[in-house]
Amino acid sequence: MSSSPSPSSALPFSADSAPPAALHLAVALDGAGWHPAAWREPVARPGELFTARYWADLVTEAERGLLDFVTIEDGLGLQSSHFTEPDGRTDQVRGRLDAVLIAARVAPLTSHIGLVPTVVATHTEPFHISKAIATLDYVSTGRAGVRVQVSARRNEAAHFGRRTLPAFEDVEDLGRPEVRELTADLFDEAADYAEAVRRLWDSWEDDAEIRDVATGRFIDRDKLHYIDFEGKHFSVKGPSITPRPPQGRPLVSALAHEGPTDAPFRLLGRSADLGYVTPRDAGHAHAIVTAVRAEQDAAGRGDEPLHLFGDLVVFLDDAPAAAAARRERLDSLAGQPYTSDARIFTGTPAQLADLLAELAQAGLTGFRLRPAVVGHDLPAITRGLVPELQRRGVFRRAYEADTLRGLLGLARPASRYAATA
Amino acid sequence: MSKSTSPDKPLKQIHLAAHFPGVNNTTVWSDPEAGSHIEFSSFAHFARTAERAKFDFLFLAEGLRLREQGGQIYDLDVVGRPDTFAVLTALAAVTEHLGLTGTINSTFNEPYEVARQFASLDHLSDGRAAWNVVTSWDAFTGENFRRGGFLPQEERYSRAKEFLTTAHELFDSWRGDEILADQETGTFLNDAKVGAFVHQGRHFDIQGQFNVPRSPQGRPVIFQAGDSEEGREFAAEGADAIFSRYSTLEEGQAFYTDVKGRLARHGRTHDQLLILPAATFVLGDTDAEAEELSREVRRKQVSGATAIKHLEFVWNRDLSAYDPEGPLPDIDPDLGEHTVARGRAQVRMYRDPLATAREWRELAAANKWSIRDLVIETGNRQSFVGSPATVAEAINSFVQADASDGFILVPHITPGGLDAFADTVVPLLQERGVFRTEYEGTTLRDHLGLAHPDATPSIPEPVSVPTPDPAPTSVPASAGR
Numbered sequence: 065m066s067s068s069p070s071p072s073s074a075l076p077f078s079a080d081s082a083p084p085a086a087l088h089l090a091v092a093l094d095g096a097g098w099h100p101a102a103w104r105e106p107v108a109r110p111g112e113l114f115t116a117r118y119w120a121d122l123v124t125e126a127e128r129g130l131l132d133f134v135t136i137e138d139g140l141g142l143q144s145s146h147f148t149e150p151d152g153r154t155d156q157v158r159g160r161l162d163a164v165l166i167a168a169r170v171a172p173l174t175s176h177i178g179l180v181p182t183v184v185a186t187h188t189e190p191f192h193i194s195k196a197i198a199t200l201d202y203v204s205t206g207r208a209g210v211r212v213q214v215s216a217r218r219n220e221a222a223h224f225g226r227r228t229l230p231a232f233e234d235v236e237d238l239g240r241p242e243v244r245e246l247t248a249d250l251f252d253e254a255a256d257y258a259e260a261v262r263r264l265w266d267s268w269e270d271d272a273e274i275r276d277v278a279t280g281r282f283i284d285r286d287k288l289h290y291i292d293f294e295g296k297h298f299s300v301k302g303p304s305i306t307p308r309p310p311q312g313r314p315l316v317s318a319l320a321h322e323g324p325t326d327a328p329f330r331l332l333g334r335s336a337d338l339g340y341v342t343p344r345d346a347g348h349a350h351a352i353v354t355a356v357r358a359e360q361d362a363a364g365r366g367d368e369p370l371h372l373f374g375d376l377v378v379f380l381d382d383a384p385a386a387a388a389a390r391r392e393r394l395d396s397l398a399g400q401p402y403t404s405d406a407r408i409f410t411g412t413p414a415q416l417a418d419l420l421a422e423l424a425q426a427g428l429t430g431f432r433l434r435p436a437v438v439g440h441d442l443p444a445i446t447r448g449l450v451p452e453l454q455r456r457g458v459f460r461r462a463y464e465a466d467t468l469r470g471l472l473g474l475a476r477p478a479s480r481y482a483a484t485a
Numbered sequence: 486m487s488k489s490t491s492p493d494k495p496l497k498q499i500h501l502a503a504h505f506p507g508v509n510n511t512t513v514w515s516d517p518e519a520g521s522h523i524e525f526s527s528f529a530h531f532a533r534t535a536e537r538a539k540f541d542f543l544f545l546a547e548g549l550r551l552r553e554q555g556g557q558i559y560d561l562d563v564v565g566r567p568d569t570f571a572v573l574t575a576l577a578a579v580t581e582h583l584g585l586t587g588t589i590n591s592t593f594n595e596p597y598e599v600a601r602q603f604a605s606l607d608h609l610s611d612g613r614a615a616w617n618v619v620t621s622w623d624a625f626t627g628e629n630f631r632r633g634g635f636l637p638q639e640e641r642y643s644r645a646k647e648f649l650t651t652a653h654e655l656f657d658s659w660r661g662d663e664i665l666a667d668q669e670t671g672t673f674l675n676d677a678k679v680g681a682f683v684h685q686g687r688h689f690d691i692q693g694q695f696n697v698p699r700s701p702q703g704r705p706v707i708f709q710a711g712d713s714e715e716g717r718e719f720a721a722e723g724a725d726a727i728f729s730r731y732s733t734l735e736e737g738q739a740f741y742t743d744v745k746g747r748l749a750r751h752g753r754t755h756d757q758l759l760i761l762p763a764a765t766f767v768l769g770d771t772d773a774e775a776e777e778l779s780r781e782v783r784r785k786q787v788s789g790a791t792a793i794k795h796l797e798f799v800w801n802r803d804l805s806a807y808d809p810e811g812p813l814p815d816i817d818p819d820l821g822e823h824t825v826a827r828g829r830a831q832v833r834m835y836r837d838p839l840a841t842a843r844e845w846r847e848l849a850a851a852n853k854w855s856i857r858d859l860v861i862e863t864g865n866r867q868s869f870v871g872s873p874a875t876v877a878e879a880i881n882s883f884v885q886a887d888a889s890d891g892f893i894l895v896p897h898i899t900p901g902g903l904d905a906f907a908d909t910v911v912p913l914l915q916e917r918g919v920f921r922t923e924y925e926g927t928t929l930r931d932h933l934g935l936a937h938p939d940a941t942p943s944i945p946e947p948v949s950v951p952t953p954d955p956a957p958t959s960v961p962a963s964a965g966r
Contacts, residue, residue: 298631
């Protein structure tokens with residue numbers, strides 16, 4: 065494994081920069097928290113999970129901590145402890161509101177934090193999502209993003225009745241040829257989806273609205289463009305019905321695991337501005353970064369910035385033993401030890417800051433923290449971890465930009481059609 | 486208005502709504518007072534004005550493909566609009582009572598997703614969501630969707646009906662009492678099968694579990710637009726309100742009588758379906774001043790270029806060589822499939838283009854109207870023109886005479902065009918005791934006087950587990966009341 069930064073890394077946070085580079089920090093919001101027993105903690109508000117106030121409180125807290133953005137989880141079926149099928153459990157939080165609409169609801173109540181809802185590319189329409197996220201960008205004046213997710217769940221496919229998916233049981237099955245093929249196909253479709261969405265955002269040039277009273281023309285139609293996207297699974301004509309959003313292109317992000325197929329990393333390489341990855345340690349982080357950069361180069365986007373955020377589940381307390389005891393207590397309530405696709409951290413804000421610094425050395429540009437118990441671990445992030453990172457000089461002390469792209473150091477892109485018009 | 490209210494009849498309460506004008510030539514975008522039609526601040530201003538005036542709801546239309554004419558994107562009206570769900574949900578953050586009504590197409594969407602979005606909007610607005618169900622079938626719009634396809638015209642109501650039925654099955658799949666969230670016992674739900682549904686029909690064959698708990702209104706208020714026989718019947722069967730386009734007293738009364746007369750056949754009562762025509766208005770200090778202003782507005786709405794384009798809706802051929810200030814073409818319209826104006830519902834209004842062309846030529850000749858005069862005089866008429874007192878009187882007379890239950894007002898200035906109405910006409914209606922001075926309830930159903938659907942229908946057994954051999958699922962849209 066080479067220690068030199070990837071040649072494609074155009075970011076200001078490369079691994080060999082001398083002073084500690086600034087970190088970016090996001091938090092992943094999901095119900096009462098990521099531990100399945102989180103809702104049973106006294107700080108949880110399980111009866112309020114379907115209210116606007118609950119979500120407004122969480123996002124406001126994240127903004128108080130100057131975080132770059134929040135993601136909001138979603139899914140087109142009930143949550144399940146099973147890898148691919150419903151579990152019929154009644155002892156965990158089940159049910160959720162549409163994430164894009166939660167983001168839209170809190171947008172007017174906040175002013176700086178980025179809002180990144182999850183959308184399921186497998187069953188929804190790129191045209192609808194493109195205008196929905198563009199509108200989220202308008203209602204938040206430039207703070208919108210989207211996390212594109214695939215669904216291989218057969219029960220969710222049955223909610224739409226348009227396609228059937230093969231059955232598989234657990235993580236081990238991912239290596240089976242037909243499951244590998246399915247995974248690759250779903251992720252490649254998601255990459256097409258993200259590409260169609262981005263082209264729709266570009267389909268209006270920024271100055272298309274001219275309101276030329278002399279000629280009576282509201283728009284200059286030469287500055288609107290058909291995208292004519294054709295992929296394996298769908299085609300979209302365009303242009304969007306929604307004018308180009310404030311950020312030009314809202315942030316596109318996706319979670320990608322290392323696995324039997326390259327398709328998840330290829331999705332990041334082709335069409336994402338930011339990828340969430342799940343490193344076990346610094347060495348693994350470096351391997352992931354190298355693999356994603358290679359996909360980025362292969363997609364011909366080597367010169368474009370692509371953030372890579374490490375995902376971690378966090379139990380944060382002032383004393384390490386308290387965090388460990390809390391995890392044990394929750395595991396006992398859940399009846400089994402908590403496992404996750406992401407590394408689970410238990411400890412103090414200072415210890416977490418040390419770990420983040422170590423992982424960042426491997427080329428990650430930020431982190432998305434998944435609070436185990438949102439009522440406890442979110443304030444522990446904003447009021448414990450953030451001050452710790454500020455003391456170390458690696459986190460902002462005030463919002464320095466009004467848009468999500470601005471916070472992440474990403475330039476506002478020009479419409480691809482303007483460049484070739 | 487000649488017909489007066491009979492003395493023994495109690496005064497009807499008027500329902501008022503505000504339509505944020507979209508892509509048509511109602512909006513006078515060239516007016517110096519016109520603001521953005523896309524920035525959220527415009528929508529927030531408009532919504533706050535409507536709420537200040539105690540309106541029932543705000544309404545947004547939808548379009549899923551930019552209009553074209555003569556093979557080019559239409560550029561004379563406002564072009565572009567936001568996503569309905571996202572902007573309505575954001576408006577829930579800046580208002581507390583105002584109903585939030587959005588048009589969502591049943592052709593280019595799927596029931597599970599749309600039901601989730603409306604249930605989510607209803608939760609996030611504390612019970613203020615409404616859905617205007619519309620149908621579309623054209624391949625032109627379909628080119629923007631992965632589903633790609635389109636429907637034969639005769640199937641659009643079939644799909645819309647089944648879409649609505651399916652959505653209601655999903656809304657009703659949670660009774661509303663399933664979430665215990667008991668932290669002591671660790672019981673979050675009292676039923677493992679929450680949200681279970683099976684629907685097998687001509688257009689949808691789906692099953693599983695709906696994942697949004699029952700929302701404050703149980704399900705959104707249902708609006709319907711459409712004037713065909715099928716449209717009227719569709720509304721009478723299951724809608725809570727219908728948009729009409731009749732703004733004269735006699736036409737309005739005829740429509741009102743017809744549609745309300747259909748309700749009994751569906752086991753519904755007179756007050757379970759509201760009839761709300763769209764209406765424009767122009768206010769002045771005096772009636773004469775308003776008339777003068779109205780003439781100016783209409784000339785701004787119909788430029789010479791706009792007049793020619795409107796004529797093409799009927800003629801279905803390129804008329805760009807004609808002088809808008811000159812006489813109407815003496816050639817006949819092109820019959821058959823409309824190919825000149827695309828993505829525009831208006832062209833379907835002219836079912837007999839030859840007859841329309843003949844009628845218009847006669848009108849123009851008799852009145853010595855140019856093309857532009859003709860378009861100004863035959864379209865875009867303001868429903869209410871006058872001083873605030875005149876307009877208040879006209880609106881009240883119309884409603885008391887059972888020509889409608891209220892109006893959906895469309896100002897010609899975005900977003901400030903509603904302010905004068907809120908400040909001058911609404912107080913006069915309140916003085917007459919025909920419009921609320923405060924919101925009495927919290928949900929849109931409360932504002933509209935509609936019953937809340939049963940929150941906990943008496944289902945003796947939990948819904949059965951989906952099986953490969955599902956029971957018939959054709960539940961009428963009105964079931965569960």
